[in-house]
Amino acid sequence: MSTEKPSPSKLFAFPHPHLLGIDGLSRPTIESLLDLAEEEVAISRQVEKKKSSLRGRTQINLFFEPSTRTQASFELAGKRLGADVMNMAVGNSSTKKGETLIDTAMTLNAMRPDIIVVRHHAAGAVHLLARKVDCAVINAGDGAHEHPTQALLDALTIRRNKGRIEGLVVAICGDILHSRVARSNMICLANLGARVRLVGPPTLLPPGIEGLGFETFTDMRAGLKDADIVMMLRLQRERMSGAFIPSQKEYYRYYGLDAEKLALARPDALVMHPGPMNRGVEISSEVADGAQSLIREQVEMGVAVRMAVLEALARRLPNH
């Protein structure tokens, strides 16, 4: 072991105490995280899927919003690195949700965790919590703000399949307005040199988003033209009843990804979706399960990227 040359990612020092969002991360930082994640992919494909970088550390997954896959992904990532992982699902039935947030944060902080992974329904909630605790905090999704590990895993998936991100045309399609996945992805991919397009009905595009330098399309056909990557977003069922779009049927007609619309993109275009999918609402089964789909690989990369983030933050913890 001692004769082994250290890989460049071993020398990588993450420059922030928390991972609250993609916004504010430099391009080299993102690329180093992706490099580290590549090593974690290799670990995850071994029979012995264990490292010891988080041995003795306590990781708490604090989810104020129900989640199956993200929570499982973070749990697996922590365990593969040797951390003691505790899942806490906090109901949000009470009206004083914010009070619960700070009280819960203070209580958990007193238990001396090393890393807290947080998902909350309100934008900025993770920032607020990070100010109240002494440990490292990872944003696992805050309202319509950010979901940084999703953007990192998407970037990793694209990089592995296309060999690069620079110069690719990425069309993010659907409910951009309510999507933290879209926000983190557009910042991340633009930072890495991709040309990001936002495609959706006008009622589901965030106001003023053109000011951030993204091309917007309300015509999906035009938006998909020459795209290298088509990234679909989940449409929440409660948005389909007339307030934002008239019906599921009409939405699928204009914004659902089927083989016919996908044919407008480049022939080697790849399809992504953060899951869980609404088949027949934003994406057809034919496309979701087709040869151009990366959806299952995204899930695998999710674990690797979360391992990389946990490890990068753990390196900054005291007594390491």
Next chain:
Amino acid sequence: MHDAVSPLLLTNARLIDPASGHEQTGSLLLADGLIQALGPEAGEGAGGATVLDCAGKLVAPGLIDMQAFCGEPGAEYRETLKTASAAAAAGGVTTIICAPNTTPPIDDPAIVDFVLRRARDGASVRVHPAAALTKGLDGREMTEIGLLREAGAVAFSDGPHAITNAQVMRRLMMYARMFDALIMHHVQDPDLVGEGVMNEGEFASRLGLKGVPREAETVMLERDMRLVRLTGARYHAQIVSCADSIAIIRQAKADGLPVTAGTSINHLTLNENDVGAYRTFCRLSPPLRLEDDRMALVEAVADGTVDVIVSDHNPQDVETKRLTFTEAADGAIGLETMLSAGLRLVHAGQVSLARLLDAMSSRPAALLGLAGGRLAVGAPADLAVIDPDEPWVVDRYQLHSRSKNSPFDEARLTGRVTATIVAGRIVYEYR
């Protein structure tokens, strides 16, 4: 406040009367709650009067704040008339128009009477209630505008609620006109506000927060202009926040409509970037807008299109502000920092000192029919002594309000009130 006070002589003062813009150096003699003499010779024959040497500082009419929430009745944990008046006195405000959105609301003459009695017993500055336009602030049935006026209400408003039903607003205007009562309206269409919590646009989209479009304000304001044209009521837009609204007000005034407008000290000196990383003290209604809007407001205050500057004092305790931005309450305290923050515009050469003081005293007095806001013989002896060049740093824990939600916390300000006089009595002295 009304018992006998010995005469007070302010000497070496820079006397400024904002209504006329007239400025002179001299003394000011106060007795029996009124200004008895002013000018270079005012001190002569004032033997026996207590002397306050102003050492060249400014003496201006005490400020009249047309919009401040004072907590009573029902929200005494946020503010009381006593604590609000202490904050007011420290900010040079000698008259507060307290907002009607209390619990219960000020929608009944008995509650006007209650507020006035509570103020008489505990407040160090003058307090006049604004009464509700509709019963229970529900936007449907009009209040007893005549009886409320007789009880002492000086204006009518549903506080932070808009009257969405145009027919209700039309009838309110027709009825209020009979009494020449002033209608003050929160011009925000609640449907367009929706779940919005800050200015709609790039920054809100970046933060993942829902936005309030400018049209929430302009749609309501344009409707109201039509109704004023129809009814002839005296109408005041409580807070305008954006450049488009200024154009509407300017046009209405050019058309001769009896329309006036106000803005808050927050909208004049802060912009949406102050929200930063989800600072809930900058969550306001209407929201802070772009720098371009702020600059347009400053210009409109300077040229008088926007008549009045208010503190929009809205005390919120920790439990309603120490939340995520979406879940936090609207509002910022402002009574104590209004003048100092406003002086930023004077020091920047954007608004004249006389106009700033006019927007905070003389104009409100004229709109509300109050005797203050003037430096003249026979005017009430309500005064602010101001050192316009004294630098200080705001520490919210040092402020007098019961709540500490100041967006100016840690701000460096230049100029502060060094003494405040109400009815000839010193109610605040710095140091």
